[in-house]
Amino acid sequence: MYNVMTEKNTEMDVKELNPKELQHEHPLTLVDLQLMHRDYIEDDDEYDDNDLITTQNFECICNRCDRRIDWYHRYYYKCSMSSCTYSLHKFCEEIPPTLKFQGHPSHTLILKRTTNDKKCCACLKYHRDGICYHCSTCNYGIDQLCATFVEQNTIHHPSHSHPLFSFSAKPGLNECFLCGKKHEGHFYQCTTCFNFLVNSDCLSLPIKLSLHTQQFSHRHLLTLSYSLLDQLYDCECRICGVKLEDEHLIYKCSKCMYYVHPDCATQIKPFMFVLLPGLGKNEKNFKDVNHPNLVHLPVDDETHILSHQIFEGKTRVKGRNEKGHLIHSFHEHPLVLISNDTTTSLHDPMKRIKLLCNACIKPITKMPFYKCSKRDGSCKFVLHDWCIRLPKQLRNHGPHPQHSLRLYIFFDNLSGYKCEACGLPCNGFFYVCFECEYVIDVNCAFMPKEITHEAHANSNHLLARVDSGSSSHSKMECRACRVSIAESESYFRCTSCDFYLDCRCALHLPKTIRHKYDKHPLQLSYSPVEDHKSRYFCEVCEEELDPGKWFYHCAECAQSIHSACAPLMLQSEQGANSLYDSEGVYKYINIKFGAIDEFPRLHRHPLSLAPGTENDGLCQECGSKLQSHIILKCLPCNVAFHWYHEHTLASFLFNPSRHIYMYEENKRMIKQRGPQTSLEFYPSEMMRPVTRHWEVVDDDITKV
Structure with missing residues (x-):
């Protein structure tokens, strides 16, 4: 001085x-x-x-x-x-x-x-x-x-309750508290909260943002949010597909649950769309001529996949009787072909008609098909036309190439097994290797090697099947149900992107479903639905629904349903799915219920195989809850037992412990914040943030 x-x-x-x-x-x-x-x-x-x-x-x-x-x-x-x-x-x-x-x-x-x-x-x-x-x-x-x-060097910002003072940090990278990234340049420091250090670029973001580009557009203005701590669900950036951190800046539209990173929203360049993780190029990475039998998912008909994988060939048919009925080695009665019978009712959940194939446990929605010839209707054995052509033996099977697999069946329909590929329990036809104790249901046995799915790159990318035990990735998460994929499971992977689908969600979720109380079909939705604000609730189980996972939705009626509750809705079996089981698909989707048999040790009346609901109460044998378990139920007495209490049902094919089926719980990982950057303060000229333009518009959007 x-x-x-x-x-x-x-x-x-x-x-x-x-x-x-x-x-x-x-x-x-x-x-x-x-x-x-x-x-x-x-x-x-x-x-x-x-x-x-x-x-x-x-x-x-x-x-x-x-x-x-x-x-x-x-x-x-x-x-x-x-x-x-x-x-x-x-x-x-x-x-x-x-x-x-x-x-x-x-x-x-x-x-x-x-x-x-x-x-x-x-x-x-x-x-x-x-x-x-x-x-x-x-x-x-x-x-x-x-x-x-x-x-003059102090600013006020709604992201923080205290004034922020301007200073120039020492040359080098310093971490911004709002975005969690390191920046060079001008920063603002809170004199009350020493660790609150914010880059000028983050402070200058507009409160409202209009996003319209060729690849990404949203009809509502996005609002700048300073944290996700008040959000009900885990969220992903709609542009890059990366999960959003709770404590960092985002742009959001609460009406549509549309969330994007500020960097993704304000720095969109044509080349970015090529390199964004989780999305990849939106151009075809295959030629149709090279994949004539490619299966495109999802499909409206749940039986479509297997029908396109089974071709003409040897069948499990011994011959025909004098009436021309088929004699099938897996059924004691002749089978009659139903082709143009107007009196026969097909699978129709709206009318409570459950016509499921005994081989693949999938609905029979069209003719022709085969059913048991017994006229009294006591035998409910039915088969798809293509399921009678299931080969007796499979050689060089992808997930288990070392030994041949042979086709088997439980004749009583009350026994079951756990499929090695999808992890679901099943009581339909199955292929087995007794030497390795390997068993797989017929749906997974003919799982396609390659598929496309409209949820990924508008069906422009091939998803290749990865068989159990052949994965080179340590951690994979199904994009549909957000559950980690186990090494023992088969799944589908995009070779161009970080995109995974387990075989359950890929193959078992149809594109549309119907509800008997809704005149509109519900569509399979892959992201939060437009104009549906606040919480989502499932119309079937009445539990909360996470819209970050795939679910079914009717836009006109604003109704949503867990993908796992969809079969329950169709079968009017409300309450059969617990909250923790609502991941992906209904876990008993490969079980054909309704078989009746006598179990004198448990009860004096015949018992029926059924899914346990909340109304079934407690097991008469052990006193535990029956909800979301396979049960044996006596309708006249209104009593029920867990399926595994009867010794003939106590085991699956090989291991007695396999009757306890459980989904892997998707536990959320919380990242720990690293140590704050050590700072030194230097005097600087007065610098103030200038709000950036609030509109992001692609110059070429008019050419679309």
């Missing part, structure tokens, strides 16, 4: 200042520019979008210091007369008549008026005509800008 002593020898031209001289001729009104963001309730419908944009883009000049007044000052004074544009920073209007200044601690500085061109003793720059703080004893004076240096 004392390098200007030669200038101090000349008495500064100062004079007393009457505070009334600074007063404006009209009354002033204090304006809160962030009034609508007080406590920042991030509600898309709370305020008009245009009002938010206009407010954040506000800018005018202070009539006292000639510096900009912007939205980040939060408060300012303006003239109450509509015809007058007089404006002041709040701190410029409320400057005190005296000042204690660190650069001159020995005396109090007095507010005075100056008209000379002497230099300020603090910043060493020339005064402009106006006011200053002056010590007459030492002839020491500073201009108003230096007196209000802290206020």
Whole structure:
């Protein structure tokens, strides 16, 4: 400071200042520019979008210091007369008549008026005509800008409850608290919360954003949110597909549960769409001519997949009797072909007709098919036309190539097994290798090697089957149910992207389903549905629904259903699925219920195989809950038992422990934040964030 002593020898031209001289001729009104963001309730419908944009883009000049007044000052004074544009920073209007200044601690500085061109003793720059703080004893004076240096370098932002002070960090990368990334350049620091350090780029993001590009577009304005702590579900960026962190900035539309990273929303370039993880190119990575038998999913008919995998060949048919009925080695009665019988009812859940094939346990929705010829209707054995052609033996089977697999069946339909490929229990036909104790249901035995799915790249990418034990990835998650894929399971993987589907979700979820109380079909949805705000609830089990997982939805009626509850809805078996089992597909989708047999040890009446519901209460044998278990039920007595209490049912094919079937719980991993970057503070020139443009529009979008 004392390098200007030669200038101090000349008495500064100062004079007393009457505070009334600074007063404006009209009354002033204090304006809160962030009034609508007080406590920042991030509600898309709370305020008009245009009002938010206009407010954040506000800018005018202070009539006292000639510096900009912007939205980040939060408060300012303006003239109450509509015809007058007089404006002041709040701190410029409320400057005190005296000042204690660190650069001159020995005396109090007095507010005075100056008209000379002497230099300020603090910043060493020339005064402009106006006011200053002056010590007459030492002839020491500073201009108003230096007196209000802290206020000039302070901003207010709705992301934080305390003021933020501007400083330039030491050259190098520093971590921003809001986005969790490292930046170079200008930062703002909270003097109250030492670890709150924010990059100027993050502070300058617009509160509202319009997103319209060739690849990504949203019809509503997106709102800037400073955390996901209030969100009900795990969310992914709709552009890059990466999971969003709870404590970091996002752009969101609550109406549609549409979330994107700020970087993804504001820095979209044509090349980014090629390199984004989880999405890949939206161009075909295969030629149709090279894949003539490619299965395109999802399909409307649940029986479609197996029908296209079984071709003409040897069957399990011994011959025909004198009436022309087929003699099948897996059934004691002849089978009659049903082709054009108008009196025969096909599978129709709306009418509570459950016609399931005994081989693949899939609905029979069209003719022809075969059924037992017994006229009294006591035998419910039915087969698809293609299921009578299941080969007796499979050689060089993909998941188990070392030994041949032979076709078997449980004749009582009350025994079952657990499929090695999909992990689901089943009581239909199966292929088995007794030497390796390997068993697989017929659906998984003819699982296609390659598929496409409309949920991924609009069916433009091939999904190749990966058999159990051949995976090179340590951690994989099914994109449909968000459950980790076990190494023992078969699944489908896109060779171009980080996209996985387990075989259950890929093959067992049809495109549409129907509800008997809804006149519209429900569509399989792969992401949160448009215009469905707040929580989602399943219409079948009445439990909460996570829209980040695949589910069924009727847009016209705003009804949603767990994908795992869809078969229960069709069969009117509400309550058979517990909350923790609502992952992907219904776990008993490969079980044909209804078989009846006698079990004298358990009960005096015949018992029926059924899915346990909440209304079934407790097991008469062990006292445990029956809900979501396979049970043996006596309808006249209204009592039931767990399936595995009867010794003939106590085991699956090889291992007694296999009757306990359980989904792997998808546990959420919480990342620990790393240590904060060590900082050093250096003085800097005053820098303020400037709000970026609130609209992201692709120049080429009009060409689409």
